Structure formats: C-alpha cells, structure tokens
Amino acid sequence: MAKPAPPARPRARFVRETPDVRRQTLINATARCLAEKGAGGTSVRAICARAGVSSGLLTHYFDGVDALIAATYADVGAKVSTAISAAIDAAGNDPKARLRACLLANFRPPILDPDLLATWIAFWSLIKTDPRMAAIHTDVYGETRTQLEDLLRRAAPAMTEAQVRVAAISLTALVDGLWLELCLDRSTFTPLEAQDMVEEAMNQALIEN
C-alpha cells in the first residue's frame, strides 16, 4: 500500500555518527535510565529518548534491548575498574598504600553512588535468567579479585596462596556489603566509618600473616 498522507511535518534532521560513537551514546543513555528509573523503567523508548535518537537505532546497533543492557554492564564494570586502578596508581609505590587505596576507593565517588547501585541491581536481576549477564559478572568479579590478590601478595609476601585467596574474598565481601548498605541507606553509617572498618580489616589480614 502506498502511504496515502504525505508527512505533514518534515522528518527530523540527523547527523551520521560512527558506530562506536553511537554505541557509546546508547550505552550511556542506558546507564542513566537504569540509575534513574530502575530496570522496570528502562524501555527501548526511554533509552532512545534519552540518547536523542529514534527507537529504530537500538535494534540497528544492538541485538535487542537485552544485548544493550549487557553491553552497558560490561562498560560500567570497566569504568569502575578504571577508577580503582587510577586510585591505586595515585597512591604511589608503597604496596600497603596501594592496597589501601584500592579498598578505600570504593567509598568515594564515582563508585560510592546510589545511581551506580541502581545500575548494578538491574544487572544482578538479569543474571539469573540471562547466561550472558552471568558470564559478564563472573568476568568482572574475577578481575577485581585477581587485582586485589596481586596487591595483597605485594603488601604481605609472607602470605600463602590460600591465605591470599581467603583475604581477597573476605575483603571484597566486606567492601561490597558496606558499599551496598551505604548506597541503599546513608543514615546508618558514614562513608568514613566504612573506610575505617575496611582499613581495620585490611590491617588484621596483613598483621596476622
């Protein structure tokens, strides 16, 4: 069928971007949508409206909205990893100072951010049903733990591999638990208190071994 009515309003102008730029724009818009409206409010239309593109673009550049969310997960994970690495490098060369910086960076922006938790929760909610998300989570968590184990080995060379592994898991869990509760409800304790608790646990792990 031929379209009977010509468009009353001319079609909007647009600029042609490279695929990388477009994908990044969509990923950023997805992260903001997840943060502001949660997983339930993150629809194709909402993402594309925020990105300033039409809804057809999403399917054009990603294999559906689920794939876009998975890509956003990987991207946000990489951003967090970068922020932590930057904090480590800024701490200088002392192994203990570097370990400390790695742990405490979790309680400062941009990582200590309720919006980031909202994004993360959206990812967690998809791990159960989407194997791709589960794979990304395993990657991200494993990378973080490996980095922490490396810092621990340098800060306490006397530790055995088993001790390093347990300490890394334990410190990661403590950090995650404090971070989670801080993002959910700031009224219980402060980021500084959380940092003190983590530092205390870190010293215990180093002293014991």
Add this chain to the structure above:
Amino acid sequence: MAKPAPPARPRARFVRETPDVRRQTLINATARCLAEKGAGGTSVRAICARAGVSSGLLTHYFDGVDALIAATYADVGAKVSTAISAAIDAAGNDPKARLRACLLANFRPPILDPDLLATWIAFWSLIKTDPRMAAIHTDVYGETRTQLEDLLRRAAPAMTEAQVRVAAISLTALVDGLWLELCLDRSTFTPLEAQDMVEEAMNQALIEN
C-alpha cells in the same frame, strides 16, 4: 449493555477462602515468581496464574501489584528473621555460641538460596522509587542489626557501645557481601569457606575488645 453471547464454557468453580489465607497464597506466589522469573517476569497475570486464582483477586486483596510486592518483602524478611532466631535458640545459652549461630545461619538453607536473592534484588530495585519499600528496608535492616548488637553485648560485655555498633555493622556487611556473591555465583568459594571467614572476623571482634 447486556452481554450478547452467552459463555460457551461454564465459569470455573471456586472455593471461598479467608482473607488471610488468600493473602498468604498471593504472597507465596509472588515470592516464587520473583525467584523464578525475576522482577521483570513478575506480572499480575503470572502471580495469579501461579496462585491459581483469577487476576481480579490481586486488586481485590491488595492495592495493586506494588503493594503486593511490598507485602511479600515484609513477609520474606519476617521468615528470614524467624530462621535466624531459631538458629540462635538452637545454639543453647552460651553467648558466644549464640552469636556464632546467628552469623553462620546466613550460609545455610533457607537463607542461603539463590531464589531468595532474586526476591531480595527485586525489592532493592524498588527502594529507589518507592518510599514504602525504603521504609520496610530500614526496618528490616535495623532489626537485624539491633539483634546482632544485643548478641555482641552479651558475648563481650567489655565492649563499648561504639565498638558494638561498629562490629555489628562490619559483621553484617561481611555476611551480606559473602551471601550475595555466593547466591550469584557458587563457583568462587563454598558456603563452608564463607562460614570460616565470618567466624574468623567474629573472633577478631571479640578478642580485640
């Protein structure tokens, strides 16, 4: 308007239940839906199909699906609290044994359960947008922490109030972080290892003070 076509199939039989039974049935169905299909797959129709009732009942007994989810949050939180209290009572009268039981119960069924995490994640995802959920969360978390603080005081009477508070927050965070990661991915470490880590942290908190 009168209905023009008489129903080809007679209407289904039904049984009349008390409001409490119906509400509990719907709450249980909601918890199972959240666990199996995540927050995204938990619709009015899915809940009611699982509960074996028609979709109109949900609106009849709850003020929309959000209210039902909030009720489910409160119910699941109460169940967890009950399980922990039971573990504490089963530990006898020794204060340290009771504290230990409270902490370690988090790594045994029914609390260590990926389905439970799925339910919890659904709740977290609503805290940001629904003040009622935030209020319930504050209640549940506060109650848990108060209970832990009480056990700590009895196990280590020499601790100051500030020390008790910090220890409770810290131990809760460690437990939550380990529990979270265990539910997300069992391959990283085992529940027994998690219990050992928590016990170690508990002993540290008790010895120091």
Add this chain to the structure above:
DNA sequence: AGTTGATAAGAGCCATGGGCTATCCAGTTC
C-alpha cells in the same frame, strides 16, 4: 555535481501489562 548505499527516522504491528467491572456463585441467615 551526480550517484549510491548505508544510516537514521518514525510510524505501525502484535503482544503483554495493570486495572476495572459486570456477572456469577459459595456460604450465611432467616
């Protein structure tokens, strides 16, 4: 400058979601 082909827009399609309501039936009361 004209041509070309991929990029982008935007309306539309079908499915699903939540809530509403007219209708029906099980248990109670007289």
Add this chain to the structure above:
DNA sequence: GAACTGGATAGCCCATGGCTCTTATCAACT
C-alpha cells in the same frame, strides 16, 4: 429451602513494550 452478601471470575480497556518496515537523509565516491 429461599433470599442475601460479598468473595471470585473472566473478559475488556487502554497504555506501554519490543521490534519491524518503509521512507527520508546524509556522506562518501566517481
């Protein structure tokens, strides 16, 4: 046993969701 009360059903309405498809637009190439 008959009328009554209110729990329970099932279908409907409208909004929104993801995705497709056609058409318009732009930038590179000849």
